[in-house]
Amino acid sequence: MAAVIFTDYSSSTAAAAAAVARLLPSSRYRFGDGVLHSRQSLLLHFAPRNPIMLRTTATSCASASPSVVTASMVAETSAKVIDGKSIAKQIRDEITVEISRMKDTVGVVPGLAVILVGDRKDSATYVRNKKKACESVGINSYEVNLPEDSTEQEVLKHISGFNDDPTVHGILVQLPLPSHMNEQNILNSVCIEKDVDGFHPLNIGRLAMRGREPLFVSCTPKGCIELLHRYGVEIKGRRAVVIGRSNIVGTPAALLLQREDATVSVVHSRTKNPEEITRQADIIIAAVGQANMVRGNWIKPGAVVIDVGINAVEDAKSAKGYRLVGDVCYEEACKIASAITPVPGGVGPMTIAMLLSNTLSSAKRIHNFK
Amino acid sequence: MAAVIFTDYSSSTAAAAAAVARLLPSSRYRFGDGVLHSRQSLLLHFAPRNPIMLRTTATSCASASPSVVTASMVAETSAKVIDGKSIAKQIRDEITVEISRMKDTVGVVPGLAVILVGDRKDSATYVRNKKKACESVGINSYEVNLPEDSTEQEVLKHISGFNDDPTVHGILVQLPLPSHMNEQNILNSVCIEKDVDGFHPLNIGRLAMRGREPLFVSCTPKGCIELLHRYGVEIKGRRAVVIGRSNIVGTPAALLLQREDATVSVVHSRTKNPEEITRQADIIIAAVGQANMVRGNWIKPGAVVIDVGINAVEDAKSAKGYRLVGDVCYEEACKIASAITPVPGGVGPMTIAMLLSNTLSSAKRIHNFK
CATH class of the missing domain: 3.40.50.10860 (Leucine Dehydrogenase, chain A, domain 1)
Known part of the structure; x- marks a missing residue:
């Protein structure tokens, strides 16, 4: 995939965040401060002039593949928003x-x-x-x-x-x-x-x-676990799936979860059935750098979702021409998960x-x- | 459990191995050299005078819990024996x-x-x-x-x-x-x-x-992977479960498998449903130090089983009063797995x-x- 990978990210405009907000239930969503302190730990995929990539990464996950929107996802939004900014x-x-x-x-x-x-x-x-x-x-x-x-x-x-x-x-x-x-x-x-x-x-x-x-x-995985702690999510004895195995996020996140007595599986590019494995998890940490990769039907009802990804997808409606989305299709996931981090405003502010x-x-x- | 844990093991008598052999299909089983070169990487549980422990660790796994012997286990022994000694x-x-x-x-x-x-x-x-x-x-x-x-x-x-x-x-x-x-x-x-x-x-x-x-x-996990390689077991893209998370076997074994592109889950003492997770694995590495813990019904038909455990269980028929068994109930597993290491004569000789x-x-x- 011809994604440009940035090694850090900062945006001081509200435009990109506003573009994301249009897809989200506004009553539940809180904006981040517009500044993502991700450093090299976050992969930012951004290819505004690559329509093929945009088709695969999906500007709107539900419209890109409506068949995965299940009955349960039509129900009222239920996930608690894990407010990383706060x-x-x-x-x-x-x-x-x-x-x-x-x-x-x-x-x-x-x-x-x-x-x-x-x-x-x-x-x-x-x-x-x-x-x-x-x-x-x-x-x-x-x-x-x-x-x-x-x-x-x-x-x-x-x-x-x-x-x-x-x-x-x-x-x-x-x-x-x-x-x-x-x-x-x-x-x-x-x-x-x-x-x-x-x-x-x-x-x-x-x-x-x-x-x-x-x-x-490392700051980003530590931030993920800190969010779980501060929101009172029990880790011990729970099934956790980490998607991605980078040195700076996926691997240390998996090791941290195991130290806290979770039963951890690591899903990566060579995994044959990522959605099936992910669906077993009580806790999901997605850190793979692909916009909207984790769909609603990858998530067990009631799971807690930590979305590390920060991906830019083309958005003609935005002044900047793009908006930011996570590795998880938020609009689907927020109807299945019990709690979820938004992008931006979730893991990003925790890193710094x-x-x-x-x-x-x-x-x-x-x-x-x- | 009142198991005595040895940090290394050597036995020059054939008595213990012979005691194990009585439980095994002799045509398939090859004796080790009677010398287990396990060093501190192997937990040897041995409690010859502790009948409670012996009830829980089971001198014969099938007789200890016959209900888990399924129909498929009555079939002809099918697993290839992974001959660590050779x-x-x-x-x-x-x-x-x-x-x-x-x-x-x-x-x-x-x-x-x-x-x-x-x-x-x-x-x-x-x-x-x-x-x-x-x-x-x-x-x-x-x-x-x-x-x-x-x-x-x-x-x-x-x-x-x-x-x-x-x-x-x-x-x-x-x-x-x-x-x-x-x-x-x-x-x-x-x-x-x-x-x-x-x-x-x-x-x-x-x-x-x-x-x-x-x-x-580390020698023991390296030996496990070497056995998989030499027996032509494909690791890339396969599901692997490592049972045990010790610094010297479980953790490095999981990291090695992941380096070879397996999708790895680590099962440990805090895991709530170890048999369910283990049953998903194409490759199982058991390194937990509990005699016969992994039963036949934990194993997916056709999985490859690497048994790192070396546990002594009381055996009045043996001259030494005990015999050695693995963490996996061999007599059940060899009817379900496609390949399995025996104990002794599997991982043991690989360590040195x-x-x-x-x-x-x-x-x-x-x-x-x-």
Whole structure:
């Protein structure tokens, strides 16, 4: 599929959200803040000039394949909307209080360093958003901007500097890096104690192992589980299906669910009967990057659905020419599920809240502040 | 359940195997060599003087619960026996040839160091068996025996020495360690390039991540997958269920299967309907350490069953007073599955073959020998 994959996303206009809203029951749907803090963890598929792709990804899932709209889906909308924007706001407020307490008690202010290489406009926007989010909760942010033709060694030198800098408690390297750099080398050079992204294999390994604790859990999957917790969804003993097995969302999400004693199945591109397996799940986390892929008939009545996908589909009615939809066909799913995250305004706002949370946790650990 | 859990197992008598054989169709069953090279990766449940446990774990699965013997199970035995002993022998022969070629070409002989602390007889036996296996293929083995009251620092000193020793390509710490030592600290001190057990979280993390390669995969799960490969079992696109989520078998086995594009579900002690989920699997890996837990009616007709469990159940007819059975009720399963590993003689012999294979791979990597 000729989808353009973005590695992060930010939109400050309400137009795209408004376009999505036209398809949704307005009484239940709440807008996000228009800013999706997804970083590289979310695949954004957007191909406004590719009608073939748009036919497959479906601008409106029900109209694309009406045969899957079952009788039960004609019933009244019943799913509770899991309001990621509101929960993220609550978490940011909690972080603000903790940072203030830490500053007052031990005189330490958490610091997040972000390294940006090159002049991609989208990357610059994401970095700016992170900086703003840090400021809003009282985290110091440090930014290094390097030209596109910098050497890998220059980037490594800056990471090394932040590794040694006691005022920095978290280090982020904005992806993608220029193609002449080895991303794996660069990410591995971030010291494990400051890997607030949780992408280091040592953190993933500890996450997978019983009796071990990762220092950090990647922000998006952590945000998914946090939403389940805050909405009181029981995980232990439940069947969970994770759709997608990326290093930054699907795999850590599956490992997190298993740590919480769910029985987890991972569905991916090679799975022959994804809908049948997904239909067994009490909890679904969809993180595959395909607009509206999970239809109403994939969902067991009463299941809880966490939609990580953020996909742009062509929409002539929108000023931007597109609107954002998830991996789950919301208009169908909201009639079957007991609770569901909207897109935007579901998982998106949680990602940056978890980044702030990881930075605070790091500072607390380094300074042994309880 | 009051099961005694051993961390390794070796038996040089044919008595236990013979006791198992009485329950099995002799024309299909081949004895193992009587030596189970399982190390700490296998849970051996043995409670010869605990009749309650024996009732629950069942010396003969069919007689313990005849109601689960279905019509199809009365039919002729149909499963192909996956002969781990024979495959392990074949792999050892291949390793012997490679070691000889390496010695002749670059003058390097792979070396495996084993550290044994204390005077547990079982541990001493396992170490002796590993030493013998090394000798049989031409690997140099180095052994350090430390008294029970050694300090953690003494163990760490020896590991550090082996980490620096260019003639050593693999390091094993025989478990269990005395209780005054921190196992995690000690295992983490083995340098990643010589962690032939694959227990280091960095290796587990790389195993979990797409696009990353672990330096070593734990011996028992690697042996399970190797058996599937050598018997031509297709993994890609198949449904797989792993029963058990231990760090050393279940979790890496699930990650390995997923790397090979199976759709994997992990069943564990908190799973509410394990038999229903297991029945969906084309491939079952049972690694839970409960005698005969997986019954015939848990298995989809034609599934492939890999039984990692080695459990001792009381058997008055045996000279030793017990016999060995797997986690799967073999006498039922062999009538439903298309292929199955016996216990003993299935996964057991593969574990030490994989240890030798990992040691050879390590030496090749360190000396850049193709």
